[in-house]
Amino acid sequence: MKILLIGEYSRLHNSLKEGLVALDHEVILVASGDAFKNFPSNYSFRAQIINSNWFFKKTRNLIYSLTRIEIEQIEHAIRFYLLLPKLDKFDHVQLINSDALATFPWVSRFLYRKLFQSVKSRSLLICGDETPVIDYLLKKELSYSILTPFFEDATLKNHFYYPLKYTKPSYRKTFEWLAQNCQSMTTSDMDYKIPMERMGFNAPLIPNPVNCEKIPFEAISNLEPVVIFLGINRGSYIKKGIPYFEKALAEIEKKYGNKVTISVCENQAYQAYIKLYQQAHIVLDQIYAMDQGYNALEAMAKGKVVFTGASEEFTNYYHLTENVAIHALPDKNYLVQQLSYLIENPSKIKEMGERARAFIEKEHHYKKNAEQYLAAWKL
Incomplete structure (x- = not known):
């Protein structure tokens, strides 16, 4: 055809x-x-x-x-x-x-x-x-x-x-x-x-x-420091809830200092964007969503923990019993709590990253x- x-x-x-x-x-x-x-x-x-x-x-x-x-x-x-x-x-x-x-x-x-x-x-x-x-x-x-x-x-x-x-x-x-x-x-x-x-x-x-053959899974070996990435598109800055992520990151940086590295990029071409988040363990994608957008899915395919849409409607539809991503809510304190848990329990980052990859291979191949x-x- x-x-x-x-x-x-x-x-x-x-x-x-x-x-x-x-x-x-x-x-x-x-x-x-x-x-x-x-x-x-x-x-x-x-x-x-x-x-x-x-x-x-x-x-x-x-x-x-x-x-x-x-x-x-x-x-x-x-x-x-x-x-x-x-x-x-x-x-x-x-x-x-x-x-x-x-x-x-x-x-x-x-x-x-x-x-x-x-x-x-x-x-x-x-x-x-x-x-x-x-x-x-x-x-x-x-x-x-x-x-x-x-x-x-x-x-x-x-x-x-x-x-x-x-x-x-x-x-x-x-x-x-x-x-x-x-x-x-x-x-x-x-x-x-x-x-x-x-x-x-x-x-x-x-x-x-998602072309899993072009996006290799990257097993996490070093979580010192935990690298958190936020990509900003100014055109969708408000509707994707980016201000909540920025406020949460400011608090995380104060709370954990050199235990975390925070990377932020803005209005980057797709190929540049991909390179910038390669080293991240956690990717902050969007708020106000029930399901994942495309950037989130590619990050999940790499084995990263993504803060994005992962609502009850989503988990029910795919019959999930364990988280494959963090459901991001418009609540700074909630975001700080979720990030803190991952930073203090780095093994959970590895586990969720592996589940995220398996989910992409099963549902998004x-x-x-x-x-x-x-x-x-x-x-």
């Missing part, structure tokens, strides 16, 4: 591609690289001109500050349109999101129509902010979610522009059009499965594929997950 994957935000589509290729399918990935993360793809619609020098960047920022229009979206659209002649004769296309092209919604619909003329089997992946997901979170039926900081302080609204944009009529129209014109929808974890189900959509969960996608697409 010849399969087209459009969009990349985390490495999910790259790993899925590797799984499908291992199953003898031909796969082409088209993406923008997702800004500073710079994820690889076969074809790119990255805004190269707009970001080519200081003058264009300054102009871009000025236009955005005055109009809220991101002129990168124009270049994304033009570059994707020019790629369309290369994107025919595929057996299936999957979009990573309704905004997979990172352009204006009406332009997205125009380009999707053009693409769908030649690709009759289509799917939409729900693995991040999406119209029904945000609609459900706004009901405030969950004890907490990525929108909790916004509910607690409405002055933070600008920090939530990206999730809240999916409630705008133009983005809603695009999602509804795709829901009608894609044969299937799937979700990547519990944070999307539950909202989609409760909003009345059939979107079964297929766990994020890229070939197994690729087979699940093929079944969902009925290919």
